[in-house]
Amino acid sequence: MGILFPSFFGLSIFIAGLIIFYMFKKEYTQQVVSSNLLWKQVMNEWQATKWWKKLQRQLLLLLQILFLFFLMLALARPYVSSEGIEGEHVIIIIDSSASMATVIDEIGTTRFAKAKQETLSLLEKRSRDQAVSIISLGAKPTLVMNRELNEKALKKTVEELTISYEYGEVKQALSLAKALSQQQSASIYVFSDRITEDDWKESQIQLPFQAINIDTKKNDNISIITFGVNTNREKTTGVVTLKNESSQTQQVTLQFMADKQIAHTEVIAIDANSQAYATVEALPPATYYRVKIVEEDQFSLDNVAYAFSSIESKSVLYLIGDINPFLQKVFIHLGHEIIQAEKLEDIREFRKNSIIVATLASPELNQQIKELRQPLFLLASTKEEVLPLKNKIETKRNEELFAYADVNELFVSQARRQKLPNNKLIETIMLSGDVPLIQKGEQNGHRFVQLLFAIQDSDWSLQPSFPIFVYHTLDFLKGESTHLGYFTANEERQLPLETPGIYKLVDESETVIATFDSNSENFQAPQKPGLYYLLDNEGQKKYLAVTLDDREKEIQAQSSFSKGGAEATMMINNVQSEWWPWLLLVAFIILLIEWEVYRRGIRV
Amino acid sequence: MTMLLPSDLRVRLARYQWQTTQMKRGIQKGSRRSKMFGSSLDFSDYRPYQPGDDVRQVDWNVYARTKRHYIKRFLDEQELSLTIYLDCSSSMGLEEKKWQTAKALTAAIAHIGLANDDRVSIIPVSKRNVPFLNKKGIVFSKQMVQQIEMFKSSVEDRFFEQLPQFRQPKSMLSFLISDCLEQVDEMIKQMKVLQAHQQLRVVHLLSEIELTPTMSGDLQLINVEQETDIVQVSVNRQVLKQYEQRLRQHCFTLEKQCNERGIGYIQVNTAQSLEDILFFEMRKNGWLA
Numbered sequence: 001m002g003i004l005f006p007s008f009f010g011l012s013i014f015i016a017g018l019i020i021f022y023m024f025k026k027e028y029t030q031q032v033v034s035s036n037l038l039w040k041q042v043m044n045e046w047q048a049t050k051w052w053k054k055l056q057r058q059l060l061l062l063l064q065i066l067f068l069f070f071l072m073l074a075l076a077r078p079y080v081s082s083e084g085i086e087g088e089h090v091i092i093i094i095d096s097s098a099s100m101a102t103v104i105d106e107i108g109t110t111r112f113a114k115a116k117q118e119t120l121s122l123l124e125k126r127s128r129d130q131a132v133s134i135i136s137l138g139a140k141p142t143l144v145m146n147r148e149l150n151e152k153a154l155k156k157t158v159e160e161l162t163i164s165y166e167y168g169e170v171k172q173a174l175s176l177a178k179a180l181s182q183q184q185s186a187s188i189y190v191f192s193d194r195i196t197e198d199d200w201k202e203s204q205i206q207l208p209f210q211a212i213n214i215d216t217k218k219n220d221n222i223s224i225i226t227f228g229v230n231t232n233r234e235k236t237t238g239v240v241t242l243k244n245e246s247s248q249t250q251q252v253t254l255q256f257m258a259d260k261q262i263a264h265t266e267v268i269a270i271d272a273n274s275q276a277y278a279t280v281e282a283l284p285p286a287t288y289y290r291v292k293i294v295e296e297d298q299f300s301l302d303n304v305a306y307a308f309s310s311i312e313s314k315s316v317l318y319l320i321g322d323i324n325p326f327l328q329k330v331f332i333h334l335g336h337e338i339i340q341a342e343k344l345e346d347i348r349e350f351r352k353n354s355i356i357v358a359t360l361a362s363p364e365l366n367q368q369i370k371e372l373r374q375p376l377f378l379l380a381s382t383k384e385e386v387l388p389l390k391n392k393i394e395t396k397r398n399e400e401l402f403a404y405a406d407v408n409e410l411f412v413s414q415a416r417r418q419k420l421p422n423n424k425l426i427e428t429i430m431l432s433g434d435v436p437l438i439q440k441g442e443q444n445g446h447r448f449v450q451l452l453f454a455i456q457d458s459d460w461s462l463q464p465s466f467p468i469f470v471y472h473t474l475d476f477l478k479g480e481s482t483h484l485g486y487f488t489a490n491e492e493r494q495l496p497l498e499t500p501g502i503y504k505l506v507d508e509s510e511t512v513i514a515t516f517d518s519n520s521e522n523f524q525a526p527q528k529p530g531l532y533y534l535l536d537n538e539g540q541k542k543y544l545a546v547t548l549d550d551r552e553k554e555i556q557a558q559s560s561f562s563k564g565g566a567e568a569t570m571m572i573n574n575v576q577s578e579w580w581p582w583l584l585l586v587a588f589i590i591l592l593i594e595w596e597v598y599r600r601g602i603r604v
Numbered sequence: 605m606t607m608l609l610p611s612d613l614r615v616r617l618a619r620y621q622w623q624t625t626q627m628k629r630g631i632q633k634g635s636r637r638s639k640m641f642g643s644s645l646d647f648s649d650y651r652p653y654q655p656g657d658d659v660r661q662v663d664w665n666v667y668a669r670t671k672r673h674y675i676k677r678f679l680d681e682q683e684l685s686l687t688i689y690l691d692c693s694s695s696m697g698l699e700e701k702k703w704q705t706a707k708a709l710t711a712a713i714a715h716i717g718l719a720n721d722d723r724v725s726i727i728p729v730s731k732r733n734v735p736f737l738n739k740k741g742i743v744f745s746k747q748m749v750q751q752i753e754m755f756k757s758s759v760e761d762r763f764f765e766q767l768p769q770f771r772q773p774k775s776m777l778s779f780l781i782s783d784c785l786e787q788v789d790e791m792i793k794q795m796k797v798l799q800a801h802q803q804l805r806v807v808h809l810l811s812e813i814e815l816t817p818t819m820s821g822d823l824q825l826i827n828v829e830q831e832t833d834i835v836q837v838s839v840n841r842q843v844l845k846q847y848e849q850r851l852r853q854h855c856f857t858l859e860k861q862c863n864e865r866g867i868g869y870i871q872v873n874t875a876q877s878l879e880d881i882l883f884f885e886m887r888k889n890g891w892l893a
Contacts, residue, residue: 028824028836034695034814035785036827038850039835042843600841 004077004578011072015065022061063594070587074580085122086208087187089147090130091177092119094161095137095192097168098489098529098552102193102299104216111214111557112163115191118212119158122189123151133180134158137192139166139490141173143180165301165489165527167549170195174203181207193557200563208564215557216298221245222252222270223302223553227291229283231309236283238307240291244270245556253294254278258286285309288483288531288543302553306531306545308483315375315478316351320344320358321365324379326461327357330470344368355477360384375477376448382456384416391433398493398522399429401440401449401472405465412437412458440476449473484534484544487525495523495534497542503534608704608711608749613878617712618742620882620892621720622686624777624803636684636722644681650674683740684722687775688713689767689798690755691782692730694828697757702811705874706781709807711752712882713779716892718745722777726752727770730761735770759829764794771798781807783814784858792861805868805891808855812875815851817844 003009033039100112119134126132131147132154145157170192177188187208195211225241244250249271256264263283270276283289286309293303316337319328323340331338341347344358344365356374360366361381369376393410395402407430415435426441440449460466484495497503497518505514508531516523516534526532529548533541609617641648653662653673663676690696690710697703710726717724719742726736726748736751764786772778778798784791784806798804820839827833837843855871862869870889872881886892 028822030824030826031819032698032828033825034698034783034811034828036825036833036835037785037787038847038854039825039837041850042846043835043837045846046843 002079004079006076008072008076011068011075015068015072018064018068019061022058059597060594063590063597067587067590067594070583070590074583074587077578077580078583079578085126085130085187085189087185088130089181089184089186090122090126090132091135091180091186091188092122092132093135093137093141093173093177093188093190093192094119094158095168095190095195096161096164096166097138097192098163098165098301098548099168099193099299099555100214101163101165101301102216102221102555104214104298110163111193111216112161114214115212116158116161118191118214119189120155123154123158126151133177134161135173135176135180136161136164137168137170137173137190138164139169139488141169141176143176146180163527165529165546165548165552167488167551168192168194170199171202174199174205178203178205181205193555196558197561200561205563208562210562211558211560213558213560215559216555219245219247219556220250220297221299221302221555222250222293222295222297223299224291224293224305225275225550225553227289227305227307229289229307229309231285235281236285236289236309238280238283238289238291240278240280240305241275242268242270242278242293243275243553244272245554247272255292255294256280256283257290257292258284259288261286263289288545290531299553299555301529301548304530305547306486308485308543308545315353315355315474317474318347318350318354318356318374320356321361322359323357324359324455324461326455326466327379327470330467331357331474333467334471334474336474344372350374353478355474370443373444373446375446376443376450377473377477378448378450380416380451380454382416382454387415387417387435389413389415389432389435391435393430393432393437396427396429400494401429401438401469401476402465403468403472403493405468405472407460407463407465407469409463410458410460410465412453412460414457415453417452447477449477484542487544487546488549489525489527489529489546491525491546492522493525497534501537503536505532506535507532608708608752609715613712614715614745616879617715617882618719620716622684622716622722622777623890623893624684636682636720641677641680644679646679646681648677648679650676684717684720684777685725685738685772685775686714686717686722686777686779687725687727687772687802688779688781689763689770690726690728691763691780692728692733692755692757693761693763694757694759695783695785696809698828699811699813699874701874702783702809703757705878706809707752707755708878709781709809709872709881710779711749712878714748714752715745718742718748724748725772725775727772728755729763729766729770730755730758732756732758762829764791767794768797773801775802778802778804779807780804781809783810784808784855785814788854788857788861791858792865795862795867796865799865799867803866803868806858806862806870807881808858808869808871810851810871810873812873815848815873817847 094115096112100110100115102111103109104111104114123132129149131149132145133143133147134145134154134157136142136144144161145154148154180186181188187210188205189210189212191212191214193213193215195213200209200211223243223245225243227238227240229236229238238256240254242252249269251267251269254266254268255262261284264280266278266280268276268278289307289309291305297303314336316339317331319338319340321342328338354374355377356372357377357379358365358369359379359381360369361383369378389412393407393412395407412432415432415437425443426439428436428439430438437452438449439452440447442448455461487493495518500518503516503518504512505516505526507513507526513526525544525546529546531543531545533543535541650663650666651674653675657675661675663674666672666674688710690706696706714724714726714736718739721740723738723740724736725738728735733755734751736748739748763782780795780798795804795806822838823836825835825837859869859871868889868891870885872885882892
């Protein structure tokens with residue numbers, strides 16, 4: 001509340017003047033009457049009446065004073081400076097990452113709901129000409145509202161925001177906000193739970209910056225950090241890693257389920273702020289396993305984890321010819337049975353689940369390979385023609401073979417000419433300029449992957465992505481399994497599906513939540529962590545688990561902070577909702593009343 | 605003369621006469637019945653002769669039949685002595701219409717008296733105005749009207765205060781024409797003095813403005829009879845309402861007190877015509893017949 005032009009209060013002398021005017025104006029019109037006898041009585045009676053009745057006599061004066069007062073007030077232009085928002089442009093970043101699903105009070109309000117609520121109250125403070133942009137902070141920042149002025153649309157948008165269950169990429173969101181804030185004076189508000197001052201420093205944002213990290217009073221979160229099952233011939237073992245985030249020892253009940261049966265229940269105590277492990281031997285064979293913390297805590301998303309059984313037997317690798325020793329080492333580490341042979345003819349019969357790994361060194365082998373009806377992992381021979389590489393290595397986006405394998409640092413000195421014909425079923429997944437480096441495809445109804453460079457010509461074998469790539473490759477070549485593996489929320493990926501067609505995506509409660517056409521689109525995983533399966537036309541189920549990002553399993557909130565911008569205080573707090581038009585209206589109504597009173601006064 | 609009493613009104617007035625309950629006592633013979641026995645033509649009764657009676661009054665016819673002496677008695681007819689006290693204070697003269705009405709009323713009352721051979725006195729309660737005293741006979745009517753027209757109201761006069769000084773002790777019927785804007789107790793006190801051995805009738809004349817004031821704004825009301833008497837009034841509807849209420853109360857109290865003392869009272873205003881006042885209000889009260 002403030003006054004824009006306090007000097008106008010000087011006009012109050014007019015009110016004083018009016019009162020003085022009235023005091024002196026009381027010169028009575030003289031009138032001669034035949035007798036004052038009755039008038040005296042009447043006036044005596046008046047003297048005895050209630051004070052407010054007497055005030056009625058001064059009604060005109062009062063109304064005039066009021067009128068002048070309101071007029072003066074309107075001129076002085078009072079405003080309610082409801083602690084406004086700086087800048088012409090307000091950028092609001094709302095964290096929609098999984099940890100925002102943390103419940104912060106007894107009613108079950110989540111951090112996200114609280115963030116929305118605070119955003120709405122922030123919007124209240126906005127002045128009419130402040131544009132608002134809203135960014136939803138997920139794995140990728142989404143600009144849900146750009147420079148919007150319409151209050152209704154803004155509120156609607158905020159109310160319709162949903163949690164994305166992804167990992168919150170703060171940096172990207174901040175750089176988007178920074179980009180948005182160009183050319184205008186802007187202020188940035190972040191509603192999150194884990195934005196730090198370091199994030200702010202890194203973003204180099206020079207604008208007024210408010211980070212509101214929504215905290216919980218207590219933290220009793222226990223999360224399942226990892227869950228895995230290991231199947232060997234005799235038994236299946238499950239291992240769970242748990243973490244207690246709270247500051248006291250807690251007991252939790254772990255419930256293991258194999259498919260839909262409860263297999264094992266275990267109670268373990270976890271010390272404050274520490275991790276614990278639980279191992280379960282002899283789980284029954286099943287397609288998938290689930291572990292669940294029975295106790296409720298603030299953050300329920302990390303109380304369930306899924307693991308798929310690796311019960312299917314490992315494929316047998318037939319290594320033909322000279323194979324890079326690094327690769328061999330990887331195969332051994334991955335636990336595959338390896339059969340080596342000099343030539344293809346040496347192998348009489350292929351075992352079930354066999355994969356042929358071959359270096360294409362001779363034309364005969366080439367020919368034989370072309371006719372072979374087995375999955376193939378083909379390596380380039382050092383004897384082949386060299387193709388120089390000039391351009392940066394690129395990979396196909398969302399390629400399953402490169403999942404979790406970062407090949408950006410890969411160095412390949414030269415490529416080799418390809419051996420298998422370039423038919424329609426071949427897809428280049430890594431290339432440099434127009435030189436293909438890795439291809440995958442189908443030949444004779446079986447899959448193959450070929451490297452078009454010698455492993456010796458690159459430093460790949462020294463990089464951590466190499467064994468991952470090999471693992472994925474073998475997985476790809478082995479063909480489909482009963483599960484599709486693990487996904488992060490909203491992850492988009494090509495699926496190794498045998499039969500193209502329409503699939504239904506079904507969640508744990510047997511509800512069809514989406515359909516997916518494997519011909520035309522990449523599969524996008526659902527948002528919410530949990531177990532899903534894809535159902536094809538023949539009733540085949542393929543399970544997939546959407547897992548929570550590990551970084552989202554901790555719900556400890558950072559503290560809020562605020563930073564003034566470099567050019568702060570230029571438009572500070574000018575959300576002066578002025579209400580002088582209302583004052584004018586009141587004054588006008590008073591004027592009308594006054595007029596009416598005067599009219600009646602004359603009529604009597 | 606014609607101003608106060610139009611000729612048609614005079615003709616009408618002559619047909620009426622004042623009614624009184626009291627038997628008249630007077631000095632001179634008149635046309636009114638007296639409680640005394642007298643020498644009118646109307647037979648009253650007989651009474652046995654007593655020594656000292658006028659022998660001429662013995663009814664010899666009765667003596668012839670009864671051998672007793674009876675004296676034949678006749679009703680006495682005496683004149684009615686009528687007095688009109690006119691309030692000449694400046695409050696009466698404040699409005700010309702009110703003053704004219706008051707004077708016309710006086711003239712009309714006097715005219716009826718004169719027309720009926722009553723002895724009429726008109727007392728303007730004032731030191732300056734010349735009273736019209738003890739005149740009898742319709743011939744004085746013209747003179748009476750002329751005299752009334754000369755009457756002036758004056759500031760010095762206080763009607764009720766001065767009333768006893770102007771009292772006509774021999775009067776039998778007195779009319780009092782005033783606006784009665786005084787304390788009721790005060791007025792009644794003076795009226796009681798006046799009322800002794802007389803029949804008193806009050807004509808309470810108010811002007812329209814007094815009845816329903818039309819003033820507005822902030823006013824300084826000055827009493828016409830006393831310049832120092834000033835009341836400041838911010839007139840509004842409420843105040844006027846209260847004034848009218850007070851006035852009604854005032855009139856009612858006065859009427860009540862008059863009735864208790866056998867004083868006749870009518871309240872008239874200037875809006876009413878003379879005929880209305882005389883032939884309706886006064887007849888209604890049995891004053892005129």
